[in-house]
Amino acid sequence: MTEAAARNVSDLLAQASQLIASHDETASGSPVMALARQIGRQMSSGALPMDVVEDIVRLLRDRAFAGRAHHIATYLDGPDEQAVTERMRDVARRIVQPDPTDSPVPIARFRAAIERSRFAAVFTAHPTFALANPVYEALAELASTNPATAPDHVPAFLTHRRVGPPTLDEEFTLATQAILRGRNALDRLNTILLSEARTHWPQLWSTLVPRPIIMTSWVGYDTDGRTDIGWWDTLRLRLRMKQLQLGRLQAQLAPLASCANDLHARVATALEAVTAQIAACPTGPEPEGVSRFADVLINRSTEALTSSNDLRAAFSEAIDAATTEDRMALVVAQAGFMAHGLSAAHTHTRLNATQLHNIARQRLNITDSPDIPAQRRALISRMNEALDTVEPVEIDFGSLLMEQASAGRLMMTVRQILRHIDRTSPIRFLIAETETGYTLLAALWLARLYGVEDMIEISPLFETQDALENGEQIIEEALRSPHWRAYLQRTRKLSLQFGFSDSGRYVGQLAATYLIERLRIKVCDLLRKWDLAFVEVILFDTHGESIGRGAHPYRLADRFDYLSPPHARARYTRAGIQLREETAFQGGDGYLMFGTQALADATVSIIAEHAFATSALDRDPVYDEPDFSADFFSTIANGMTGLVEDPGYAALLGAFGPSLIDKTGSRPSARQSDAASTVTRIKHPSQLRAIPNNAILQQLAWCANTLQGLGTAAARHPETFEKYLAESPRFRRAMDFAAHGLAHSDHGVLRGVIRLLDPDMWLERATTQRDAGAQAACLTLMHGLEQLDFWASTQAMFRRIQSDHLALRRAWPEAPRMQPDELLLHAIRIALIEQIWMLSTRVPYFSPRHAFSRDVMTLKVLCLEVPAVLKELEQIFPYRSDGGFDLDFHEPHGPRQEGTYSREYTEIFEPMQRLFQMVREISTGVMHHVGAFG
Numbered sequence: 001m002t003e004a005a006a007r008n009v010s011d012l013l014a015q016a017s018q019l020i021a022s023h024d025e026t027a028s029g030s031p032v033m034a035l036a037r038q039i040g041r042q043m044s045s046g047a048l049p050m051d052v053v054e055d056i057v058r059l060l061r062d063r064a065f066a067g068r069a070h071h072i073a074t075y076l077d078g079p080d081e082q083a084v085t086e087r088m089r090d091v092a093r094r095i096v097q098p099d100p101t102d103s104p105v106p107i108a109r110f111r112a113a114i115e116r117s118r119f120a121a122v123f124t125a126h127p128t129f130a131l132a133n134p135v136y137e138a139l140a141e142l143a144s145t146n147p148a149t150a151p152d153h154v155p156a157f158l159t160h161r162r163v164g165p166p167t168l169d170e171e172f173t174l175a176t177q178a179i180l181r182g183r184n185a186l187d188r189l190n191t192i193l194l195s196e197a198r199t200h201w202p203q204l205w206s207t208l209v210p211r212p213i214i215m216t217s218w219v220g221y222d223t224d225g226r227t228d229i230g231w232w233d234t235l236r237l238r239l240r241m242k243q244l245q246l247g248r249l250q251a252q253l254a255p256l257a258s259c260a261n262d263l264h265a266r267v268a269t270a271l272e273a274v275t276a277q278i279a280a281c282p283t284g285p286e287p288e289g290v291s292r293f294a295d296v297l298i299n300r301s302t303e304a305l306t307s308s309n310d311l312r313a314a315f316s317e318a319i320d321a322a323t324t325e326d327r328m329a330l331v332v333a334q335a336g337f338m339a340h341g342l343s344a345a346h347t348h349t350r351l352n353a354t355q356l357h358n359i360a361r362q363r364l365n366i367t368d369s370p371d372i373p374a375q376r377r378a379l380i381s382r383m384n385e386a387l388d389t390v391e392p393v394e395i396d397f398g399s400l401l402m403e404q405a406s407a408g409r410l411m412m413t414v415r416q417i418l419r420h421i422d423r424t425s426p427i428r429f430l431i432a433e434t435e436t437g438y439t440l441l442a443a444l445w446l447a448r449l450y451g452v453e454d455m456i457e458i459s460p461l462f463e464t465q466d467a468l469e470n471g472e473q474i475i476e477e478a479l480r481s482p483h484w485r486a487y488l489q490r491t492r493k494l495s496l497q498f499g500f501s502d503s504g505r506y507v508g509q510l511a512a513t514y515l516i517e518r519l520r521i522k523v524c525d526l527l528r529k530w531d532l533a534f535v536e537v538i539l540f541d542t543h544g545e546s547i548g549r550g551a552h553p554y555r556l557a558d559r560f561d562y563l564s565p566p567h568a569r570a571r572y573t574r575a576g577i578q579l580r581e582e583t584a585f586q587g588g589d590g591y592l593m594f595g596t597q598a599l600a601d602a603t604v605s606i607i608a609e610h611a612f613a614t615s616a617l618d619r620d621p622v623y624d625e626p627d628f629s630a631d632f633f634s635t636i637a638n639g640m641t642g643l644v645e646d647p648g649y650a651a652l653l654g655a656f657g658p659s660l661i662d663k664t665g666s667r668p669s670a671r672q673s674d675a676a677s678t679v680t681r682i683k684h685p686s687q688l689r690a691i692p693n694n695a696i697l698q699q700l701a702w703c704a705n706t707l708q709g710l711g712t713a714a715a716r717h718p719e720t721f722e723k724y725l726a727e728s729p730r731f732r733r734a735m736d737f738a739a740h741g742l743a744h745s746d747h748g749v750l751r752g753v754i755r756l757l758d759p760d761m762w763l764e765r766a767t768t769q770r771d772a773g774a775q776a777a778c779l780t781l782m783h784g785l786e787q788l789d790f791w792a793s794t795q796a797m798f799r800r801i802q803s804d805h806l807a808l809r810r811a812w813p814e815a816p817r818m819q820p821d822e823l824l825l826h827a828i829r830i831a832l833i834e835q836i837w838m839l840s841t842r843v844p845y846f847s848p849r850h851a852f853s854r855d856v857m858t859l860k861v862l863c864l865e866v867p868a869v870l871k872e873l874e875q876i877f878p879y880r881s882d883g884g885f886d887l888d889f890h891e892p893h894g895p896r897q898e899g900t901y902s903r904e905y906t907e908i909f910e911p912m913q914r915l916f917q918m919v920r921e922i923s924t925g926v927m928h929h930v931g932a933f934g
C-alpha cells in the first residue's frame with residue numbers, strides 16, 4: 001500500500017462520510033455522482049494515477065474482506081472449540097433429559113430421537129464461486145480464528161477474482177471437501193450423543209445408530225436448465241461419491257486393531273472395484289465405451305457392494321468384539337456409514353417440469369398444455385389412466401443411449417444407480433417450476449415405468465409466483481389421485497422444496513417467506529384432511545447465502561428460524577406430523593460455512609441445536625393479526641411484481657450490469673432447454689437466473705428484490721409496522737433482511753448509474769466542454785446511449801423505486817444506510833466506467849470487420865463488454881506478434897510492422913483493460929460487504 005494511496009483513501013473516505021451525513025432523500029442531484037466526477041477529474045489530470053487507484057481499490061476490498069471474516073465468525077456465534085463442544089453436549093443432555101428436574105428418558109425414546117434424520121444439509125453447486133479458491137480458503141481460515149473485530153491484517157492477493165469459472169468437476173471437488181468436513185463434524189456430534197448415552201445405558205449404547213443430521217448433494221445431478229451434464233457425468237460423480245464414502249470408512253477402520261473380522265478386507269475390495277468402475281466411466285454416449293463400462297459396473301457390483309446393509313452384520317460383529325477403546329470409534333464409523341449409504345452424501349437429482357411434460361407428450365400422446373388451468377382436469381385424468389396400466393420395463397445402457405427425452409434419461413440414470421450402485425438409499429427427484437399436480441403424477445408414471453417408484457422421493461419445487469400462491473391446490477391435485485396417495489402411503493414421505501431465490505425475485509424476498517410459511521402450514525392441514533398425518537414431511541429450502549436469496553444476514557441460528565418459523569414447526573408437532581428439514585449450502589459462498597473443520601463443527605453444532613429445539617406453540621404476536629400480515633406482504637408482492645414487469649427494471653439489469661460480474665460457476669446464467677435459444681439483450685428478468693439477477697442488483701447498489709414494496713406496505717400500517725418491529729421476533733427477522741438490504745443499497749449510487757445511461761447528461765457535458773475532442777467524445781457516447789434507449793424506461797423505474805424508498809425511510813427512519821467504504825467503492829467504479837467509455841472514443845478509425853463496426857464497438861463498450869471489444873480490437877490493431885512472424889520464410893529477414901499500434905495499445909487498450917479489471921475487482925469488494933454473491 002503506497003503512501004499516496006493511503007492519503008487519497010482517507011481524503012476520499014472523509015468525503016464519502018460527508019455524503020452520508022448530508023443525505024438528503026429529496027435532493028435532485030446525485031452526490032455520489034459528484035464524488036465520482038471528482039475522482040474522474042483527478043484521474044484524467046494525472047493527479048490520481050491508475051496504479052494509485054488500483055491500490056485504493058485493493059485497500060478497500062481488503063477492508064471489506066476483513067469485515068466479512070469477522071462477520072462469518074459472528075454468524076456462527078464464534079467458532080470456538082470449547083463453545084462448540086458445549087453446544088453439542090447441551091443438545092445431547094437435553095435429548096436424554098428434556099426436563100432437568102426429571103429423570104432421563106428411556107433408551108427407546110432416545111433411540112427414536114437420534115435414529116431419525118431430522119435435518120439435512122444439502123450441498124448444491126449454485127454458481128456462487130465468485131472468489132479464487134485460495135481467497136475462499138484465506139477467508140475461512142481468518143474466520144476460524146474467531147476475530148473479535150475485523151482484523152487489521154489480511155493475506156495480500158493481487159486479485160480476489162478467479163482465473164475463470166470452475167468446471168463441474170472442480171465444483172464437485174470443492175463440494176466434497178466441504179461435505180467431508182461436514183461428515184467429520186457429524187462424527188463429532190455422534191460421538192457426543194453416544195458418550196452421553198454410554199453414561200446412562202452402559203450396556204446398550206453401542207446398539208445405537210445415530211443419524212439425526214445428514215449430508216446431501218446435488219452437484220452433478222442437478223440438470224434443471226442445463227444441458228451440459230450428461231448421464232455419464234452423473235454416474236461418474238455418483239461413483240466418486242461412493243469411492244469417497246468407502247475411502248473415508250477405510251481410513252476410520254485402519255487404526256482399529258481390534259476389528260478382527262473381514263470388515264477391513266471387504267471395504268478394501270469394494271474400494272478397488274469402485275475405482276475400476278470409475279476408470280471405466282465413459283466420457284460421452286459412445287456405445288463401445290458404454291458397453292465396457294456396463295461390464296465393469298454390473299459384473300463387479302457385488303464386490304463393490306450395492307447396499308450399506310451388506311456390511312451391517314460385519315459391523316455388529318466387530319463392535320461386539322472390539323476393545324473398549326475401539327468401540328466408540330467403530331460405532332461412530334458405523335453410524336456415519338449407515339446414515340449415508342454408499343455415498344459420502346445423499347443424492348438429490350433435479351429436472352424441470354417442462355421436461356416431464358415433454359416426455360408425457362411424446363410417450364402418452366398427451367398434447368394438451370398443463371399451463372392452461374382449464375385443461376388440467378382432463379390431463380390429470382389421462383395421467384391417472386396411464387398410471388392404472390403402466391407396467392415396469394427392464395432397461396439396459398443401450399436404452400439409455402437411445403433415449404431422446406431428457407426426463408427419460410434422468411429417470412433411467414436413477415434406475416441404474418439404484419440397481420447397480422446403491423440399492424437401499426432413496427434418491428430425491430426434484431422438479432423445478434412445478435405448477436400443477438399433473439407434473440407430480442407424470443413423474444410417478446415415469447418412475448413406475450422404470451421400476452423405481454418406491455425408491456425415489458418425488459418433490460415439487462415451489463418457486464414461481466403461481467406455485468407459491470397456489471401450492472396447496474397443486475398438492476391437492478396430486479392427492480386426489482389414488483396413485484399419488486398410495487405412493488405416499490408406501491413410502492411414508494412427502495417431499496417438498498421451496499426455492500427462495502426465484503420466489504424472491506418474482507414476489508420479493510419478504511413476501512416469499514410469508515407465502516412459503518403459509519404454504520407449509522397448509523400442507524400440514526392437507527395431510528390431516530387426507531388422513532395422511534403418519535407421512536413424514538420433508539421440507540427442503542433452497543436458499544442462497546444472501547438476503548436476496550433467503551439467508552438471514554446476522555446469525556445462522558436466525559437463518560434456521562427464519563426459514564422454518566417456530567410457529568409453523570409447532571403446528572406440525574401439534575398435528576403429530578414428523579418433519580425433516582433440509583437447507584441448502586450453495587456454491588462457493590455456502591461452502592464457507594464448512595470451509596475449515598472449525599467452521600464445519602460450529603455449523604453442525606448450530607444445526608443440531610435447531611434440529612432438536614422444542615417446538616412449543618409460538619406466542620409471537622404477529623400471528624394474532626393475520627389480516628395485517630396478509631395485507632402487508634401482499635402489498636410487497638404487488639410492489640415487486642410491478643417492478644418485475646417494469647421495462648426499466650429489465651433495462652437496468654441488462655444495461656451493463658451483467659458485465660460487472662464474473663461468470664461464477666459451470667451453470668449457464670440463463671435457463672437452457674433442450675431446444676435452447678440464446679438471449680442477446682435482456683427484455684425481462686425471467687431471462688436471467690436468480691443468482692446473476694441478484695448479483696447485478698447488489699453491484700448496482702439496490703437490493704430491489706428485498707426492498708421493493710416494503711415502503712408502501714409500511715406506509716399503509718405505520719403503527720403496526722413499528723409495533724411488530726419491536727415486539728415480534730418473526731417480523732423482526734424478516735425486517736433484518738430489509739435492514740441488511742438498506743445497508744448495501746444507496747439511491748444515490750443507483751441514481752448515478754441511471755444518470756450515466758442518460759444521453760442528456762452527456763449532452764450537458766458536451767455543452768460545457770471547451771476542448772473540441774472532448775466534446776465530440778461526449779456526443780459519441782450520447783448517440784450510443786440514445787441508440788441503446790435505456791434512459792427513459794430506467795428513469796421511470798427509478799421514480800417507482802425511489803417513491804417506495806422514501807416511504808420506507810419515513811416509516812423506519814433509523815434503518816441503516818450504506819457506509820463510506822462501500823459508497824466509495826461505488827463512486828470509484830462510476831468514475832472508472834466513465835474513463836473506459838471516454839477512452840473508447842479515442843480508438844482510431846477502422847473499417848468494419850465482420851459485424852464489428854465502430855457503432856457496434858461503442859454500444860458494446862457502453863454495455864461494458866470490454867473483454868470482447870478488446871479481443872476484436874486486437875485483431876484490427878495488431879500490436880503484438882504471436883512469434884509466428886519470426887519463422888524462417890527463406891528470404892533475408894525483412895522489417896515487421898509490429899509496434900505500429902503500440903501507441904494505441906499503451907494509451908487506449910491497456911488502460912481500458914486495467915480499468916475494466918478494477919471494475920470487476922470492485923465487484924469482489926462489494927460482494928465482501930454484502931457477504932455473498934447473488
Ligand SMILES: C=C(OP(=O)(O)O)C(=O)O
Binds near residue numbers: 463
Ligand atoms: C431453487 C432455486 O434455485 P435455482 O432454481 O436457481 O437453482 C431457488 O429459486 O431458490
